[in-house]
Amino acid sequence: MPGKPMPDPSPETRPYWDGLAEGRLMLQRCAECGRIRHYPQPMCPSCHSMAADWVEASGEATVHSWTVAHHPFHAAFRAELPYVLVTADLPEGVRLLAQLRDATAEALRPGRKLRIGFEANEAGLTLPVLRLAGA
Amino acid sequence: MQLANAAAVTGVGDTDYTRDAGGRSVLSLQLEAALKAISDAGIQPRDIDGIVMPSPSSPVVAEELVTNLGIPDLRFSTGTPLGGAGPVAALQCAAAAIAAGICSHVLLTLGRTGRTGQRIGARIQQMPQFRLVGEFEAPSGALAPAQYYAPMARRHMEMFGTTSRQLAEIAVTTRQHAILNGNARMTTPLSIEDHQASRMIADPLRLYDCSLESDGAAAVVVSAADRARDLRRPRVLLAGMAEGHPDSPSAITQRGDMTRLGLAKAAPRAFAMAGVTPADIDVAEIYDCFTYIVLCQIEDLGFCGKGEGGAFVEGGALGLQGRLPVNTHGGLLSQAHIAGMNHVVELVRQLRGEAGRAQVPDAEVGLVTGYGDLGDGTLAIMTRG
């Protein structure tokens, strides 16, 4: 069975993955104008600077949308079905896509408060996960 | 140089649409469709002097068409790498090349062996336009178009109260049209209850919200409008065309308003070029990889306001006697997933009055859309003339 998809980080994206490995969600920030962007990319779309630094996300999030995966598009995820993929708004102005933990989709509404957590998969890759805030 | 009405679709052709083409190559399917389209136009293969390949992921390149068809003097060859928006983008590209005087008869073909080849969902991770979702979303389990698009549909439902039964209306009407077509993969009636009972793929998208991986090919010939007057079939003019790209084109997750597609930017341009409004449209072939994508495009085209698509499609509104006949051939949902090239073929047949049992009476103005690669949108408005 093919394993789960693994990232092949570029120099621009490696700090994101290194951050996750330490249990921190790192977001790329333009060193010139301060705009935070996600997913990581070489250029700031506002001021076109290629200088960037990284800031740690607050860990807060709210529900924007979601889906529940039922069909096994990939054999390595079959055992986890059904799983909930949440699209979450971050107060930093970008969004995060991550699996929901410790709740079902019935609990979700746009704007529902979430907390970002971290979890290593069987291949040792640390990924963000989302939980209901206050739960 | 003016693009409106500079070119016309003069020939259309397609193969049988099947679940499995019995091991035939994509090239052989495309050649069959191409030869039919060229013959339909009343010209010879040697008259073709332009080729636009609407799908970059096709294993067929223009040189193979030249070699097999014996085209002696190809003057224009390019591609439109917009996924399912590619065929309609290719119409605009062909018309622009013709309007610029580069060529006179442009061949567009698209074929696929979706089932016998690799599945679409397995292929997508390797495509460069999906690099961001491949790196940042696939590891969490977002792996296929149904999973990318389902959050758009869910957001629409949460914001506007759109329901799964409304999506079912689209699937049911499209199936009715496929049954009338005679060259469609799905030939048994579908009810709203059948749709509601079908298994969930990626909530809120059920099995019958999803299109059919298929084998087959379709082709069209686009010719200079002045040359088209002398050809075999009634002329179908390319009156208005446009393409539009959504905000955050490479990641739906990061798109400010994920209920707005690239088509919303393209539609006003194409309607203005054609000098018509949505109220003038007699028939619409709307890209339907998923039912929700049809609903969203109906809004982005301006047939109703944002959020009103659910109510718009109710009560058989998209049927032959409805207020907007849509996907009169059965679409990707029930005819075959030929990446929307079959939608182009069907619109031309409708405007010529050749659509058989699914003919919309007196169809004179119609549109065809393309949708692909996470939200790119294309639109062509055609008129009988």
Ligand SMILES: [Zn+2]
């Ligand atoms: Zn900047």
